[in-house]
Amino acid sequence: MLYVRLITMRLLKAVVVLFMIIIFNFVLIQLAPGDPAAILAGEAGATDEEFLRQLRERFGLDQPLYVQLWRYVSGVAMLDFGFSYRQQMPVLDLILARLPATLLLTGTAFVLSLFLGIVAGSLAAARVKKPSGSIIMALALLFYATPLFWVALMSVVLFSVYLDLLPAYGMYTVGAGHTGLALVLDVGKHLILPATTLALFFMAIYTRMTRASMLDASQQDFVKTARAKGLKNSVIQRRHILRNALLPIITLAGLQAGQMVGGAILTETVFAWPGIGRLMFEALQQRDYNLLLGIFFFSAALVILFNIITDLVYGLADPRIKEGS
Amino acid sequence: MTDSQATPLLSLRNVSIALPKGADRALAVEDVSYDVFRGEILCVVGESGSGKSMAANAVMGLLPKGVYTSGGEAIFDGQDLLQLSEKQHRTLRGLRIGMIFQEPMTALNPLMRVGAQIAEVFEAHGQFNGRERQQKALALLTEVGIPDPDKAIRAYPFQLSGGQRQRVMIAMALALEPELLIADEPTTALDVTTQAQILELIRDLQQRRGMAVMFITHDFGVVAEIANRVCVMRYGQIVELGEAEAVLKHPSHDYTRALIEAIPSDVIPEARGAETDTPLLEVVGLNKVFRSKGGLFKPAREVHALQDVSFSLVKGETIGIVGESGSGKSTLGRCVVRLERPDSGTLSLSGTDFMHLQGEALRRERHRVQMIFQDPYASLNPRHRVGYAIAQGPIANGTSKGQAMAKAKELLALVGLDGTDDRYPHEFSGGQRQRIGIARALAMQPELIVADEAVSALDVSIQAQILELLEELKQKLSLSLLFITHDLRVAAQICDHIVVMQHGRIVEQGPAREVFLAPREAYTRELLDAIPGREHELADA
Numbered sequence: 001m002l003y004v005r006l007i008t009m010r011l012l013k014a015v016v017v018l019f020m021i022i023i024f025n026f027v028l029i030q031l032a033p034g035d036p037a038a039i040l041a042g043e044a045g046a047t048d049e050e051f052l053r054q055l056r057e058r059f060g061l062d063q064p065l066y067v068q069l070w071r072y073v074s075g076v077a078m079l080d081f082g083f084s085y086r087q088q089m090p091v092l093d094l095i096l097a098r099l100p101a102t103l104l105l106t107g108t109a110f111v112l113s114l115f116l117g118i119v120a121g122s123l124a125a126a127r128v129k130k131p132s133g134s135i136i137m138a139l140a141l142l143f144y145a146t147p148l149f150w151v152a153l154m155s156v157v158l159f160s161v162y163l164d165l166l167p168a169y170g171m172y173t174v175g176a177g178h179t180g181l182a183l184v185l186d187v188g189k190h191l192i193l194p195a196t197t198l199a200l201f202f203m204a205i206y207t208r209m210t211r212a213s214m215l216d217a218s219q220q221d222f223v224k225t226a227r228a229k230g231l232k233n234s235v236i237q238r239r240h241i242l243r244n245a246l247l248p249i250i251t252l253a254g255l256q257a258g259q260m261v262g263g264a265i266l267t268e269t270v271f272a273w274p275g276i277g278r279l280m281f282e283a284l285q286q287r288d289y290n291l292l293l294g295i296f297f298f299s300a301a302l303v304i305l306f307n308i309i310t311d312l313v314y315g316l317a318d319p320r321i322k323e324g325s
Numbered sequence: 326m327t328d329s330q331a332t333p334l335l336s337l338r339n340v341s342i343a344l345p346k347g348a349d350r351a352l353a354v355e356d357v358s359y360d361v362f363r364g365e366i367l368c369v370v371g372e373s374g375s376g377k378s379m380a381a382n383a384v385m386g387l388l389p390k391g392v393y394t395s396g397g398e399a400i401f402d403g404q405d406l407l408q409l410s411e412k413q414h415r416t417l418r419g420l421r422i423g424m425i426f427q428e429p430m431t432a433l434n435p436l437m438r439v440g441a442q443i444a445e446v447f448e449a450h451g452q453f454n455g456r457e458r459q460q461k462a463l464a465l466l467t468e469v470g471i472p473d474p475d476k477a478i479r480a481y482p483f484q485l486s487g488g489q490r491q492r493v494m495i496a497m498a499l500a501l502e503p504e505l506l507i508a509d510e511p512t513t514a515l516d517v518t519t520q521a522q523i524l525e526l527i528r529d530l531q532q533r534r535g536m537a538v539m540f541i542t543h544d545f546g547v548v549a550e551i552a553n554r555v556c557v558m559r560y561g562q563i564v565e566l567g568e569a570e571a572v573l574k575h576p577s578h579d580y581t582r583a584l585i586e587a588i589p590s591d592v593i594p595e596a597r598g599a600e601t602d603t604p605l606l607e608v609v610g611l612n613k614v615f616r617s618k619g620g621l622f623k624p625a626r627e628v629h630a631l632q633d634v635s636f637s638l639v640k641g642e643t644i645g646i647v648g649e650s651g652s653g654k655s656t657l658g659r660c661v662v663r664l665e666r667p668d669s670g671t672l673s674l675s676g677t678d679f680m681h682l683q684g685e686a687l688r689r690e691r692h693r694v695q696m697i698f699q700d701p702y703a704s705l706n707p708r709h710r711v712g713y714a715i716a717q718g719p720i721a722n723g724t725s726k727g728q729a730m731a732k733a734k735e736l737l738a739l740v741g742l743d744g745t746d747d748r749y750p751h752e753f754s755g756g757q758r759q760r761i762g763i764a765r766a767l768a769m770q771p772e773l774i775v776a777d778e779a780v781s782a783l784d785v786s787i788q789a790q791i792l793e794l795l796e797e798l799k800q801k802l803s804l805s806l807l808f809i810t811h812d813l814r815v816a817a818q819i820c821d822h823i824v825v826m827q828h829g830r831i832v833e834q835g836p837a838r839e840v841f842l843a844p845r846e847a848y849t850r851e852l853l854d855a856i857p858g859r860e861h862e863l864a865d866a
Contacts, residue, residue, distance in 0.1 A: 230419035230420060243436050
């Protein structure tokens with residue numbers, strides 16, 4: 001079948017691209033100032049040359065670059081992402097331990113922003129030149145223009161400090177020992193603030209884009225045809241205008257979805273969310289290069305994966321793309 | 326049969342429609358009154374900007390934003406349509422008044438299956454259940470003569486041809502058997518043979534169902550084919566209103582006469598020969614295949630745009646390349662100006678091999694063949710003053726700027742636009758822009774001009790002027806012309822020699838008079854028969 005062959009082809013290409021990214025990242029990170037061995041030694045309180053030499057030897061840092069690269073790439077090919085010297089754990093274990101928390105946060109934010117953005121944008125398009133439409137757009141502009149961390153901090157101040165409705169940080173109440181439904185509710189409560197914070201910015205973009213795209217689509221001839229049939233305005237908006245306005249929104253959603261691993265550093269830091277973003281931030285500060293490369297790999301893989309998914313969704317949303325004209 | 330019933334189905338009384346502030350006139354339609362009776366086809370005729378569609382849109386309650394009725398009434402079955410609320414109007418649309426539009430390519434929702442779009446009409450008026458709607462849709466598609474209706478009902482619009490899409494539009498408009506059908510230029514975007522079929526279909530359905538049809542068109546040929554009565558409009562006012570026979574044969578108003586005269590009723594060109602025998606352009610065995618690489622979702626495809634095309638053009642001659650869409654006529658034109666490179670064959674210009682020229686050599690020779698494009702709106706850069714747009718070519722070829730600009734002024738004067746070189750394209754009308762396009766082509770001092778559908782986007786009266794100008798310039802500057810068109814009437818007016826193309830091949834070629842009077846091939850005959858208004862006797866010029 002055409003579809004299967006197509007997806008196989010795309011996946012094969014993706015593997016090639018992924019390995020190019022690995023090599024590129026590896027070389028780039030060598031250009032960064034700072035010697036991991038020196039930092040490790042420094043934190044251990046030892047500074048003598050002999051100890052440093054031993055460290056380098058142990059981690060293979062004394063080898064020429066191409067040898068290091070070869071070792072790394074062949075390791076990754078076997079799903080061995082190396083060892084984090086700092087955390088004394090395999091990189092893969094570290095990432096897999098943090099990945100669910102991040103995906104929960106970014107995934108929730110993704111669905112929330114996409115859904116609310118399209119709804120708000122559709123309303124604004126249907127109420128163009130009316131006060132309610134203008135209010136939606138003003139709010140969207142506000143969220144679009146306000147820095148993420150500021151929204152995060154202010155929502156903590158409002159909802160946690162003043163109103164004491166929601167927890168200010170963390171993923172669950174430490175020491176409460178919830179299980180089952182209680183745990184789900186607890187995590188859910190912790191999720192509200194960071195997910196909303198993260199969603200607001202993209203929601204604003206979806207709102208603006210949905211509105212613009214729908215206003216564009218409403219100028220098309222087939223909308224007049226739909227009106228000539230005697231269809232209700234709400235049906236025309238939903239079935240004819242919105243559907244034809246979706247393509248640019250899918251493009252943007254694909255971009256946002258690709259950032260689900262690496263896009264929440266700020267939010268995770270402010271809300272002390274135990275996810276990949278914070279792991280990456282720490283790895284960066286500690287020159288934990290293996291860990292950093294591992295995280296880069298995962299976020300790159302996700303971007304590529306969502307690119308493929310986006311293309312497939314295009315085909316579903318618009319039959320012309322699938323079959324060509 | 327028209328006045329058999331005394332009460333009209335629709336009666337417009339002193340209708341005025343106001344345009345938004347800042348438009349070129351205050352009223353799109355001014356104090357217009359006419360009736361549409363059951364069982365008749367009323368053609369509302371006019372050129373662009375005459376306001377011919379506006380009254381129809383008001384009747385449907387589909388006026389564009391900012392445009393509103395400022396007076397009069399439109400009585401339909403006892404109620405004034407202009408006073409209805411949106412909700413009341415909605416219940417009439419599709420149910421009692423159906424409408425079809427000009428652009429079948431864009432008038433259907435590209436993302437919905439054809440069957441679903443037809444079924445929507447029943448849904449809008451709460452009739453039948455889901456399965457019955459599909460069955461009705463199928464019956465309608467069969468009635469409007471779509472080939473393979475079982476398949477078409479599941480097709481998306483892009484999988485259908487222009488004519489088939491227009492049939493779908495008609496099926497949709499007729500779904501609930503409306504008493505009045507409004508057809509707004511429904512055949513303008515179609516090929517002649519398709520146009521003839523659609524006109525036949527509309528007439529046929531109208532007679533079978535006894536509907537009233539309000540048919541809006543700019544083409545008196547179409548009027549002759551289909552109308553019972555005619556209403557001629559100009560600048561928002563009715564110029565002439567009467568029985569079709571009478572108006573076509575004895576137009577009482579000068580404007581009507583001018584419009585009818587602009588269409589050659591006898592499509593028989595005069596016999597004329599070129600002044601010389603010196604061959605200018607020789608095309609032998611030209612081939613061009615377009616291959617689309619298999620993309621993400623589509624298999625690879627090959628289109629043979631040109632297959633073994635040969636003809637030659639002598640100096641001072643006008644050759645018409647005639648064909649329907651997809652015949653390869655435009656590809657041929659683009660090959661001749663070397664915008665496209667043929668795969669094989671030879672293309673020579675007074676003996677020089679024009680096809681294999683490359684780089685600098687090609688740039689030196691390019692000026693000899695120049696092109697005039699179809700769309701006068703899209704082919705001029707909106708940010709450049711027209712003087713500069715014309716001078717650009719010579720400047721690129723090494724003429725000094727001052728000289729080129731002076732020449733541009735001369736050329737503008739030559740095409741009848743004296744002293745306009747410092748204006749921008751949007752300040753000109755369509756016909757004027759096409760004059761600018763001609764001046765731009767002339768600036769390069771070409772020997773051969775390729776005009777690709779150069780008058781197709783223009784109103785008939787403007788068409789006639791542009792053709793006259795081309796003819797005059799051709800004589801004055803001893804040019805040769807390759808005139809690409811889908812419109813045989815236009816070809817008849819200007820061409821010495823006709824080349825008929827279909828599916829990338831030349832079907833027939835010969836002196837224009839011969840091709841028109843004694844076509845040898847069936848396809849040529851089919852094209853000629855499809856010309857609207859051909860067998861009708863129109864007013865003598």
